[in-house]
Amino acid sequence: MDSYLKNEPGTNAKPLMEILHDCADGYKKFAAIKTAVEMGFFEQLTAPQTLEELAKTLRTDPRVTANLCRILVSLDLVDQENDCFKNTALSNTYLTAGSPLCQREVIQNLANGLKLWEQLTGILESGPLVASEEQYFANNLIHSLAREALCGELQRTVGLVTRFAEFKKAKKLLDLGGGHGLYAIAFAAANPDIRAYVYDFPDVAKDTRRYIREFRANRVEVIQGNFFQDNLGEGYDVVFFSSNPGGKNPRLVAKIYSCLNEGGLFINKHCFYSPEESSKSALLDMEWSLTKFAGVAKENRVYSFAGDLFFEDYLDLLQEYFNILEIYPAQDFAGYPLSKIGDALDSKTIIGTKKSRV
Ligand SMILES: C[S@@+](CC[C@H](N)C(=O)[O-])C[C@H]1O[C@@H](n2cnc3c(N)ncnc32)[C@H](O)[C@@H]1O
Incomplete structure (x- = not known):
């Protein structure tokens, strides 16, 4: 010694x-x-x-x-x-x-994440904490996403979409898994002919309505449902789908196709993986694996769910249903470096129009 x-x-x-x-x-x-x-x-x-x-x-x-x-x-x-x-x-x-x-919801959301990390030993021993998707999203997450999006990501994303002729003549828009609904609210503000519908779980609806009131968006309504199980409605000119379980899932593509009018716009904004990519961030992967959903099974990498397709495969599938107009990389719209945990890194926004027949 x-x-x-x-x-x-x-x-x-x-x-x-x-x-x-x-x-x-x-x-x-x-x-x-x-x-x-x-x-x-x-x-x-x-x-x-x-x-x-x-x-x-x-x-x-x-x-x-x-x-x-x-x-x-x-x-x-x-x-x-x-x-x-x-x-x-x-x-x-x-x-x-x-x-x-005000980013106090972001601070609260970071603190909620740290509380999970404090339980790491127990989670390592007994496995992830279980939450229903509905409860998980009805806590502070969508408020944090809302306020963070207002720091630049929302305005940039809306700017990418509003330049398309199909958006300029649109009348009916669906914000699928819209949560706070700020994207629907901003799209409706950008086009006075649009009536927008924010589709989300019933437990989230009251929060969506709060944002609708805050931004005095009188052409934005809420539809309550589970997009894996329920009808999405019909006659939409635009479907916007951002940061959701199901964003890379093949099951929803035909469903989204069916609810759109001919020539309608589909905007998919998600974090995609390529087959050779094992991780975007070890820390984000760990935080992702601290909880699991009762309904949709998570994969081990951040923002991955069972049944998700890799980017190229998802794009191939989309091309059967849509003419792809643009694929924007993260730096064209994402919050990074504003994003609180860099989690917008590597997202893509894919914009396509509905093909007349598949
Ligand atoms: C991460 S938030 C994204 C919110 C918003 N689209 C954005 O980009 O900021 C995901 C939203 O999808 C909703 N969601 C998740 N699964 C859903 C389902 N199966 N049916 C309806 N809404 C769902 C959640 O309640 C939540 O509001």
Whole structure:
């Protein structure tokens, strides 16, 4: 044992210490931002305040409050001028409750993910936690997706679709597995002739209606159903299908084809795999495998479900039903590098028109 006391280790500890330092640093910064959001720091700091004023209004300990403010200054979320602190443009836009772009749901969603990671030992021993798809999506996920999409992905995606002549003359649009419905809402806003329908599970409908009210979208309605089992309706000029179980599933292609009018647009926006691709991210794969759905079976890679096709095979199938107009890579529309966990990386948006006969 003496040799451990006398001699420095033969293997340098620095790489390990760097990993651990980054982990601890990230965790502390996340806790600081989450706490500041939850305690209302950013609402207070829309106007300059001294530490004493801030601590008094928030009823917080002045010394700990001072330290939190210093962290927020180091992260460029708060500016300090003399004795006063106030929000930067970044936190004013994305961290104050009144802003439609407020990302507090994203922060909550990240925290929900971390809580799952805390159960990793139990999950390793006993297997993934089970949720029904309906419950899983009815928690905070769609709110997080909604607010994150508003940071750029939604506007870019809508911009890709609205340039097509078929969209300009469309009257009826289906946002399949639309969740928050913001895509349907934005499409309806871009074309005053469109009536849009957001199709999702019954448990999600009340949340979709909240967004419809928030954005005063009076030409957007909700359809409740399970798209694997139920009818999708008919007579659509556009079907938009983004980030869903079933997005790469061959069973839904003919169903989507049937609900479209002749020449109608199908937009499929999903994260695809090629046969030689084993993983997009080990961390995302792990988080994906911490839970499983009661209905649709997940595969081991992030955003993969049993029965999914590889990109080339799915495209071959689509081409039997649709004339493919464009395939846009992720950088043309996705949130990355805005995306909170880089999970939009490698998505594609495929746009096609319905063939007259198959
Ligand atoms: C990841 S969210 C995507 C929401 C939105 N399309 C977007 O791109 O941000 C998936 C949505 O599909 C819905 N969904 C999943 N499976 C479904 C099914 N079988 N039938 C109807 N909706 C479903 C979920 O409830 C959820 O709202």
